Every structure is written in structure tokens, then in C-alpha cells.
Amino acid sequence: MTAIHEHPNRFSAETPWHMRGNYAPIDDEATIESLPVKGKIPVELNGSYLRNGFNPAGRVPAHWFFGAGMIHGFDIADGKVAYRNRYVHTPYVDQDMDMMEGIGDLTLSPANTSIIKHAGRILALEEAHFPWEMDIKLNTLGCVDFDGRLKTPMTAHPKISQKTGEMFFFGYQFLNEPFLTYHRTDAAGTLVQSEVIDIPRPVMMHDFAVTENYALFFDLPIVFSMEKGGFRFQRDLGGRIGVMPLTGSNADVRWFEVEACTVFHSINAYEQGDEIILQVCRASSIMEHGMNDIGDQSSPWQWNLNLKTGKATETQLDDRTGDFPRIDDRLVGLPSRFGYMAGLMEGSSPGFLGEIYKYDMKTGGVETHSFGGDEANAFEPIFVPSSPDAGEDEGWIICLSHDDSNDETTLNIIEAQNFEAEPVAQVVLPRRIPFGAHGSWISAE
Numbered sequence: 371m372t373a374i375h376e377h378p379n380r381f382s383a384e385t386p387w388h389m390r391g392n393y394a395p396i397d398d399e400a401t402i403e404s405l406p407v408k409g410k411i412p413v414e415l416n417g418s419y420l421r422n423g424f425n426p427a428g429r430v431p432a433h434w435f436f437g438a439g440m441i442h443g444f445d446i447a448d449g450k451v452a453y454r455n456r457y458v459h460t461p462y463v464d465q466d467m468d469m470m471e472g473i474g475d476l477t478l479s480p481a482n483t484s485i486i487k488h489a490g491r492i493l494a495l496e497e498a499h500f501p502w503e504m505d506i507k508l509n510t511l512g513c514v515d516f517d518g519r520l521k522t523p524m525t526a527h528p529k530i531s532q533k534t535g536e537m538f539f540f541g542y543q544f545l546n547e548p549f550l551t552y553h554r555t556d557a558a559g560t561l562v563q564s565e566v567i568d569i570p571r572p573v574m575m576h577d578f579a580v581t582e583n584y585a586l587f588f589d590l591p592i593v594f595s596m597e598k599g600g601f602r603f604q605r606d607l608g609g610r611i612g613v614m615p616l617t618g619s620n621a622d623v624r625w626f627e628v629e630a631c632t633v634f635h636s637i638n639a640y641e642q643g644d645e646i647i648l649q650v651c652r653a654s655s656i657m658e659h660g661m662n663d664i665g666d667q668s669s670p671w672q673w674n675l676n677l678k679t680g681k682a683t684e685t686q687l688d689d690r691t692g693d694f695p696r697i698d699d700r701l702v703g704l705p706s707r708f709g710y711m712a713g714l715m716e717g718s719s720p721g722f723l724g725e726i727y728k729y730d731m732k733t734g735g736v737e738t739h740s741f742g743g744d745e746a747n748a749f750e751p752i753f754v755p756s757s758p759d760a761g762e763d764e765g766w767i768i769c770l771s772h773d774d775s776n777d778e779t780t781l782n783i784i785e786a787q788n789f790e791a792e793p794v795a796q797v798v799l800p801r802r803i804p805f806g807a808h809g810s811w812i813s814a815e
Contacts, residue, residue, distance in 0.1 A: 388424070388434035392747065392772050392779075393805050395425040395437065400801065402453045409795040411449045411783060412766060414756045417813040418506060419444045419768050419781075421749075422485045422494060423806015427457065428466035438463040439482030439494055441508050442803050444781060447814065451781070451797050456508035458482070458494045469498070473545065476500045476523060477513045483526035484808035488537045489559025492812070495526040497542070497576060506812065516561035522551045526808070527577040527635070532700045538580050538616060540587070544572035544594035544601075552585060554616065565619045567612065574601050574657075579639035580616065580703045581646055586675075587612035588633050589625070592657055603658040605630045611682065613646060613675060626675050626682040632656040637670065637695040640705045646675040649731065651693045651711065667691035667714045670729065688736060691716060692727055694750035694808070698762050707732050708763055708786075710751040722747035722805060726769055728789045737789045739767070741782070745775040747805070753786060754811045763787055766794070768811065770803060779803040 379385045380394045387393060424437030431437050439458040444451055457463050458481035462472050472478030479499030486493055493501040493514060501524050503511040514520075522541030529538045535557025542550050549572045554563040567587060574592040578585065591607035594600065609630045614623040634656075637649035651668040670687040692711040708730060713723030724746025728737040741748050748771045755765040767784040781797040 386430065388437070389426070389430055391774065392777075392802060393434065395427075395440075395804055396455075396801065399456050400454065402800070405451045405453055405797045405799065407449070407451060407795055407797055409783075409793065411446060411451065411795040412756070413449060415446045415754065415766065415783070416448075416815075417446060417754075417811055419446065419752070419809060419811055420485045420492075420508075421770065421803075421806055421809030422458075422481075422483060423804060424480075424482050425457070425804060425806075427463050429468070431469065433469075435482075436469040436480065437482060438466075439480050439496065440806075441485060441494065441504065442806070443506075443508050444797075445506075453799065454508055455803075456504075456510070458502050458504065459510040460502055460513070473498060476515075479513075482807070484810070486528060486530070486810050487812050488528070488530055489535075489555070489557065491559060495524060495528075497526050498523050500524060516555065516559075519561040519564070520553065521564070522548070522553075524553070525575075525577070529578075529580040529702050530699070531580075531582075531703060533582070533704075536616075538585055540567075540575070540578055540585075542573065542575045544574070549573070550575065550587065552587075552614070563617065565614075567614070567620050567623060569612075571607070576634045577636050579636040579648055579650075581639050581641045582703050583616060583641065584639075584646060585614050585616055585618075586636075586639055586646070586648060587614070587623075588636075590632055591630050592632055601657050603632060603655045605655065605658075611648065611673060611675060613677070624677075624680065626673075626680065628673060628682050628684060630655075632668075634668065635693055635695055637709045637711075638697050638702065638706050640703060642705070644676055644678045646677065647705075648673040648675060649687070649709065651695055667716055668693045670695070670709070670711070687731075687734070688729070690727060690736070692723075696750065696752050698753050698755065698765075699811075700755065701762060706762065708753075710753060710767060712748050712750055712769075713738075722749065722772075724748055724771065726751045726767070728767075728786070739769075739784055739789050741771040741773075743773075743775075745773055747772045747774065749805065750808055751784075752809055752811055758815075772802065772805070777802055 425440035426437040481494040483496040652671040653668040674683040695711040715721040751769040
């Protein structure tokens with residue numbers, strides 16, 4: 371492993387928040403074949419946990435979202451853990467580009483937000499460009515345009531049906547129309563459907579949701595304006611949720627009016643009688659005074675969309691602030707009981723609390739796993755089932771945490787059914803991992 375060169379002024383109050391503390395990037399690509407484990411890693415865990423995030427390669431970006439993509443990978447098998455990290459080596463990264471320099475060319479992605487596997491391909495994603503393919507050893511293989519069929523950006527949050535193997539996603543554009551396009555691939559990864567969805571203005575649509583039969587689009591008022599210097603929240607424009615059959619078209623979309631708000635991430639959606647239950651992390655506003663204005667932190671809310679009456683009912687599920695929600699991926703679009711998210715603190719940056727939450731959507735109960743003290747920070751928690759046919763709550767939570775007091779990052783494995791107990795296994799890393807975005811578990815099978 372090569373030495374880590376830290377950015378200067380990492381702890382200076384004059385440094386932009388997204389280059390300060392554990393937001394600051396690291397400057398090396400490392401491979402560590404074996405890491406010491408505290409506790410015992412469950413023998414059923416056999417695969418790789420991959421986590422994507424923002425790691426500027428050179429120049430200081432104007433926003434946290436604009437840093438180059440770096441994947442941190444943990445190979446777990448036979449109770450042992452190996453680690454590697456690699457940039458997603460796109461031209462954006464290797465040429466140290468700025469986000470606006472890459473907007474006109476869909477291949478110039480920072481590929482910095484999430485990483486998923488579908489149809490045998492591992493895709494590093496962000497929302498303004500094409501995805502980039504990597505292999506399990508984190509080598510960059512190349513840009514993916516689905517054999518020339520994809521003509522728009524691809525969201526960082528596609529949804530995969532465990533029932534059909536299809537992948538559903540969308541792309542939004544803010545400099546030119548169409549502002550929103552829906553896409554569907556078959557189980558083999560072939561893009562088989564693209565539909566332009568009419569929306570009146572260019573909005574930031576980071577995520578969406580699907581049920582067994584419908585796609586749900588979030589037309590919420592974070593609107594792009596050149597005159598205002600980027601995206602701004604405009605409350606007077608209101609909000610609405612579009613519901614379209616998964617194989618439908620723009621003519622089939624039904625719009626449900628909701629209160630103006632912002633949603634970066636959905637928790638899940640599913641059908642229940644005449645209603646669609648849509649659970650999200652919702653904030654009253656973000657970017658109201660500029661791109662770097664965090665605004666209010668989000669908390670879990672539920673929309674009940676009545677397909678008979680066309681009305682939406684809005685309910686706050688909890689007043690804890692949190693985001694980066696996850697469920698059992700096998701239940702995306704289907705009824706699910708448990709959801710997990712990272713706790714967030716109020717403030718001018720998306721500060722992570724030292725705790726994660728487990729929500730029981732059936733009883734309304736909430737459990738908290740604390741990593742201890744004001745100096746702890748917890749990242750996105752993901753659920754890994756103990757076997758392909760395990761029950762929804764049978765498995766583990768994998769979560770990275772960082773301790774500001776000693777600048778250490780730890781990989782934590784927590785038993786889902788004993789959520790508040792100490793992790794069953796921990797790996798304290800010999801180097802820190804900066805705060806990042808989203809990850810996936812990729813089973814060895």
C-alpha cells in the first residue's frame with residue numbers, strides 16, 4: 371500500500387466544507403490483501419461490498435457532488451476481508467475536469483454516486499451522464515450506452531425487479547429537452563423501452579420509485595435556472611408525483627398533487643388495494659438559497675396515492691432527521707416491513723450522526739444502533755440476507771463508520787435481528803475512507 375497524501379488545510383475553517391475533515395479526499399489507490407477482524411464475520415457472507423463516493427482528483431470542485439468517483443471495495447469470504455480502492459477512470463477523472471466541462475458529452479461522467487450490478491455488469495453511476503462499467507477488482511472497463519440505444523443520462527438510482535430481472539431507470543436533463551425520459555431494460559440488460567415524459571421545467575430528479583406495476587416520478591421544485599446560477603428550490607411551483615405503468619407511455623401518466631418539498635431518496639413503494647404506498651426521505655426545502663445551501667434535513671414520510679380518487683395523503687412517519695435509506699433489495703417495489711437509514715445532523719453540511727436507524731413500518735417502531743459519542747459518524751447502512759431465500763429480517767447490516775477523535779474508519783457488520791447490539795464483526799481500517807454516497811452488496815454467487 372502506498373502512503374496516503376492528505377490535502378493541505380484539511381482541518382482549517384477556511385477550507386470549503388466538502389474538502390474539510392472526513393469529507394476531504396484521499397490521494398492514493400491501495401490494495402490490502404488481509405485485514406484484522408475484531409469478532410467473527412458470519413460464514414454466510416461471501417461476496418463484495420462496494421461503496422462509491424466523491425473524491426476530487428486534483429482541483430477543488432465547486433460542490434461536494436462534483437468530485438471524481440472512487441470505489442472502495444471489501445471482498446469478504448471465509449471470515450476474511452480484503453480491501454482495495456480505485457478511481458473510476460473516466461476522462462472526467464483522469465483529465466481532472468469540472469462538472470460543467472462534462473455536461474455536453476454524456477461519456478464524461480465523474481461516476482461518483484452509486485454502484486450496482488445488473489445482467490452481469492457492474493455499473494458506476496451518477497445522474498448527468500452515461501454509466502461506466504467496472505469489474506469486481508475495480509478495474510474500469512468503459513462507458514456503457516446500451517449498444518447505442520441510450521440517448522440521455524442515467525440516474526444513479528435504477529430499480530431492479532427481483533421477480534422479472536428487469537431494470538428500470540430514467541434520465542433527466544436541465545440544459546435542453548426532453549427534461550425527463552424513462553427507460554427499461556430486460557433481464558439480459560438490453561434497453562427495450564425509452565419514453566419521453568412531459569414535465570414543464572428542468573428539475574433535479576435524483577431518484578424515483580417503482581412498484582410491481584408502476585413507475586413513480588418526483589416532479590418537485592428544485593428547478594434549474596442559468597440566471598440564478600444553477601438549481602434553486604421554488605416553493606410556489608408546488609410538487610407532484612407521476613404514476614405510469616412500467617410498460618406505459620407519457621399518455622398513461624397520472625399526476626398526484628403534493629406539498630412542495632424535496633426528496634433525494636425514496637425508501638420503497640408498493641401497491642396495497644386501490645393505493646400506492648410511497649415512502650421517502652423528505653425535506654421541506656434544499657438549495658433554496660443556492661447550490662451549497664443544504665436547507666432542512668430530511669425525515670421519513672409516506673404518501674398514499676389513491677388510484678381511484680386521484681388524491682394523495684401525506685404523513686410524517688418520524689421526526690428524526692436521516693437519509694441514505696435502504697431496504698432488503700429483494701423487496702424493491704413489493705411490500706416491505708423494515709427500512710434502514712443513516713442519522714443526519716442539522717447544519718450547513720450534510721453532517722452524519724454516529725447512529726443508524728431501523729424502522730418497522732408495520733408497528734411504527736424504531737431501533738437505533740449507536741457507534742458512540744459526538745465524534746462518531748455513520749454512513750449508509752445496507753442489508754445483506756443470510757441466504758437467497760432468507761426472510762426479510764434475516765441477515766446483516768453492513769455500515770461504515772468514522773471516528774473523528776482518532777480519524778479512523780471502521781467496517782461494521784451488525785445482526786439485523788439484534789440491531790442495537792454490538793456489531794458481530796468490525797474491521798478497523800489502516801486508512802480513513804471519506805464520507806461518500808451509495809453502495810451495494812454483490813454476492814459471490
